Amino acid sequence: MAADGSALSDTQLSGAELDRVVTAAHTALGGAQRDDGHWVYELEADATIPAEYILLEHFLDRIDDELEQKMAVYLRRIQSEDHGGWPLYHDGDFNISASVKAYFALKAAGDDINAPHMKRAREAILDHGGAERTNVFTRFQLALFGDVPWRATPVMPVEIMLLPPSAFFSVWNMSYWSRTVIAPLLVLAALRPVAVNPRRVHVRELFVTPPEKVKDWIRGPYRSAWGYVFKGLDMAMRPLLPLVPARTHQKAIKAAIDFIEPRLNGKDGIGAIYPAMANTVMMYRTLGVPDTDPRAATAWEAVQRLVVTKDDEAYCQPCVSPIWDTGLSGHAMIEAASGPNGIAPEATLAALKKTSAWLRSKQILDVKGDWAVRNPGLAPGGWAFQYGNDYYPDVDDTAVVGMLLHREGDPANAEAIERARVWIVGMQSSNGGWGAFDIDNNKEILNHIPFADHGALLDPPTADVTARCISFLAQLGNPADEPVIQRGLEYLRRDQEADGSWFGRWGTNYVYGTWSVLCAFNAAGVSHDDPAVVRAVEWLRSVQRPDGGWGEGCESYEGGPHGTYKESLPSQTAWGALALMAAGRRDDPAVARAMSWLASQQDENGEWHEDPYNAVGFPKVFYLRYHGYKQFFPLMALARYRNLESSNTRRVAFGF
Structure with missing residues (x-):
């Protein structure tokens, strides 16, 4: 049977x-x-990567209209007929973070917010609590465009780049993908740039509560009591961050850059994964590095190489x-x-x-x-x-x-x-198993910090x-x-x-x-x-x-x-x-x-x-x-x- x-x-x-x-x-x-x-x-993910690619072009004011229109066709095609938003996989349930990014990208590409597909998406997002309920990486994206205050993101001080491997919160206790994504993101969070955003596109209409009035941005998901402990630590650290000496702060930014630059990886890009590459491109722009600088130019080329362009649509792969x-x-x-x-x-x-x-x-x-x-x-x-x-x-x-x-x-x-x-x-790890990239990368407690709401900060066997x-x-x-x-x-x-x-x-x-x-x-x-x-x-x-x-x-x-x-x-x-x-x-x-x-x-x-x-x-x-x-x-x-x-x-x- x-x-x-x-x-x-x-x-x-x-x-x-x-x-x-x-x-x-x-x-x-x-x-x-x-x-x-x-x-x-081809290696295809969900709506988030092509949506982030469009937003990256607007962050930099390096807009390729023809490519964006093809990506918009792709995003419209994979929008769900059932729930009006975007899922994380074929025929999946509504996902608020993917939906907010896809809506934002389509609006940036010129879609009328009163078009039927945009109206359906907006209603679905609002029905699920609005953009204030998105995940950490989406809130970082919104902060870069000034659509949420930086307090909407968890405390992730760039000073963690100074911690040795023996330290509990060291990046060396995180997975490879976390390290390569976090290092440039910490620089961005420290410097708090604002996207060029030449068309002045924003998505305030996706919030149930105006962003400046949201009191509690850190609301889980909590997988254990440790989640509440780390939320308390997040709250306690916020008033202390301005007290970090400027010299230490600059030393930490330099440590992040010193980590990144040996790993730029030429045309294959840092970590050879899109989020790390995109964060690095934005980091160089924020640091004032000219687009013509070999580091910035090659980092941008690495992102371009992930784009799949077809006759009538295009999308960006997460990697190859x-x-x-x-x-x-x-x-x-x-x-x-x-x-x-x-x-x-x-x-x-x-x-x-x-x-x-x-x-x-x-x-x-x-x-x-x-x-x-x-x-x-x-x-x-x-x-x-x-x-x-x-x-x-x-x-x-x-x-x-x-x-x-x-x-x-x-x-x-x-x-x-x-x-x-x-x-x-x-x-081989000490428990007899193997992880994908690291040995004994299994400090599970780190998956309970507010930044790790995706629950995948580690690479255990x-x-x-x-x-x-x-x-x-x-x-x-x-x-x-x-x-x-x-x-x-x-x-x-x-x-x-x-x-x-x-x-x-x-x-x-x-x-x-x-x-x-x-x-x-x-x-x-x-x-x-x-x-x-x-x-x-x-x-x-x-x-x-x-x-x-x-x-x-x-x-x-x-x-x-x-x-x-x-x-x-x-x-x-x-x-x-x-x-x-x-x-x-x-x-x-x-x-x-x-x-x-x-x-x-x-x-x-x-x-x-x-x-x-x-x-x-x-x-x-x-x-x-x-x-x-x-x-x-x-x-x-x-x-x-x-x-x-x-x-x-x-x-x-x-x-x-």
Whole structure:
């Protein structure tokens, strides 16, 4: 029976049809490979990033009307027909912060506030308490335009840049994305600039209470009693800030700049993420640095490179994902080329040699990034998520790339793989898990300060990243790594949910997390009859949809049920099927049904389509849609299913 109690489909995919579907998908994915061997797909967030981009142009008075009008088309298109505002993901509920930013951006781009779509948005915003109820980052944006007083933002003195790593409130106890976003933001908060705003656009009509009359801007969400304690501390610190000596204040601003400038990262931008880049652009303008200065000019160019422009609309990506897309595409391609029925194995492997060479060129070997604060003796050896982000290699990407280079088999990969192995081992946290960018970045109490109303100030170990690291190390089979793997497995066992699933921190959600962990268990040789595996398998079966697919909405991050959605999705169906195959259930009827569903959804070009978001930046706050997921994960699953038909062991030694 399906999750909703209905009968499950029992269709079976023929061998010939399976070969046809795999071949078509392989051709489509191969056609997306760039000449130098890599892949990159669009990475889409919600309305906030393109809205912030428009407002950034108005802050600077660097307005590109043609581009703004295309972004306005995009913002209007993704406005909800149901509630009139903007959600954080496809078909999601109203979000007041995204809605205020989108409305402000459309007004800045010239939309009449009495136009039907603007009227609907304004009414929805006011019905939800008005712009005074937006999150911290939105209130900072409003303060920069003079629409709220600076007291609407939490106390975040720039002097925290002077604190050493041992200090509780040090930026070194925050995640990489927090550090790179906060450093320039602290300078802005210290200097309190006002946007140029040449068209004098403001949004006072979005406030229930006039901003100057709002008495309490800090109203949670409070996740524990610590939230109230930190609010009291915020109130106590406000009258003390003017007493900070001017010399100390200037020293702190300089410390922020000294942190930022080595990490400017050229055309890839500080942190290679939009919020950090935009804050840095505004910081340089506020400091009086000319736009022609190489630092300011390159920072602005980095922002521009995130813009996706199409014939009739445009939007701004939060970042780009070429290393991640390349690693996962490569795994799908090599899977399709493997086995007795492998698709164009010689041509595929030749193309993947270019991929391996490109990836080797991107390995970070000469920069000890922020991660080295916690492990200064560890040699670099990771890969970033983006084209370039040397201070912030990504543990997850490094494991995926390491597995691909190992599978591809070129002897030239050996040194890169070994350096990655050493780095991954050195990045293990004390609880046995791995975070995405840092070691032991888990001072959870910091998520209760008023600034952290998004609840994502930290980068603690998670099941999905830990699973990928175990998969990589197990695939390499170095005996010295066995204790490291066992500590990781113990962490995963402790982290299993009561229903048998695992939380997916970076992909939506429990289907993703469960797939990741079952792959790691399989690679590490955990028995397919292990109680943890059996519980996970039964959970996956219980949430399979009647049509044979799997789907999970972002609502599962917000208290919704695990592993369910109103429709099946190609990416999540692939994860569910891959998870069952990793658990030794290749011949389970659930897997056959998933393969039939995937085949039925493939278009004439060998591709799949899905609109719902399939990943997360910050749960409950920021969600992502990887445009490549719907292409390479189904191919990976279908090819694995075909290859396991001819396998004697039905077990794979690699982590996907």
